[in-house]
Amino acid sequence: MNKVLRSPLAYVIFIVPALIFYAVFYLYPMLSTIKFAFTSWDGFDLNIKFNGVDNFIRAFQDGDFWNSVTNNLYFILFSIFIQVPIIVIFSIFISEVKIFRSFYKTTVFLPSILSTAVVGVLWIYVVYNNDIGLLNKILIGLGLDDWILPWLADERTAMLSILLTNAWQWTGFYIVLVLAAIFSIPRDVYEAADIDGATGFQKALFITVPLIRPILTVVILLSIVGAMKALDIVMVMTNGGPAGMTDVMATYMYRVGFKNNEYGYANTIGLLIFIFTLVITLINHFISKKLGEVEN
DSSP states (O other): OHHHHTOHHHHHHHHHHHHHHHIIIIIHHHHHHHHHTTEEOOSSOSOOEEOTTHHHHHHHTOHHHHHHHHHHHHHHHHIIIIIHHHHHHHHHHHHHOOSSHHHHHHHHHHHHHSOHHHHHHHIIIIISOTTTOHHHHHHHHTTOGGGOOOTTTSTTTHHHHHHHHHHHHHHHHHHHHHHHHHHTSOHHHHHHHHHTTOOHHHHIIIIIHHHTHHHHHHHHHHHHHHHHTOOHHHHHHTTTOSTTTTOOHHHHHHIIIIISOOHHHHHHHHHHHHHHHHHHHHHHHHHHHHHHHHHO
8 A cells, every 4th residue: 555655656546636636617617707708798609709808898887797796795795794603692692502402503504405496485475475474573562653664575685585595594603613613722721711701892802702713704705705605595586687686797797698698798798707705715814814813
């Protein structure tokens, strides 16, 4: 066995198939996207016309494109400033539970194993439906008839409705990650805090949160990447409506490419999604690094 492992041929045999898959399913599509982003092409005509940076100029002058960028930012901001604090609070509460802890962990994680299509349809008919939806039924029961709205068809509430649904699906997944970090904190740290007379709130704020900061950085990073890739939940719930108000970059790219047959412009949007995601990720990394230096 050792003789085989010392042979360069063994490494080649194991590495080459992976490199082939990587090249075929990642590098080639990425290079093709970059190539077609500088073309005017409908996806069918063999006569592909290169048009330089015209597609990029069009994107930066396209109001619908910037509307989709804004909606992606809503996803990111909602995740960071609303979803992440909720994740931390629930994780701390569950970590303190002594009875049925596994039950609570399983319960919050369940939505994450459902497909996005199932989650979207579930919320459309069970929560947001105008006639039988729980949300309007609750409002009627509270005597707040004036608050009843077609939640997914109203420009004021459609985006927020999608954000809440998306958060419901993925919050449990992140809670499990944060719980794992909390349970890895040595118990003697909390025992020392108890001896010093620290309250539960003080222990959570000054011990738990600082010590789980690395996993929170990962959670925020995953939230940002997930927000920039958002497509299926929007397609299922509103298909970008009403009047494109809930379009995100991915759904706008889909409509431009597959409905308007502007394949070149769609590739430009895809490339911009990649660039924007990279920039936001680097900004998040820079901020996390600076906060870590301040704490140290």
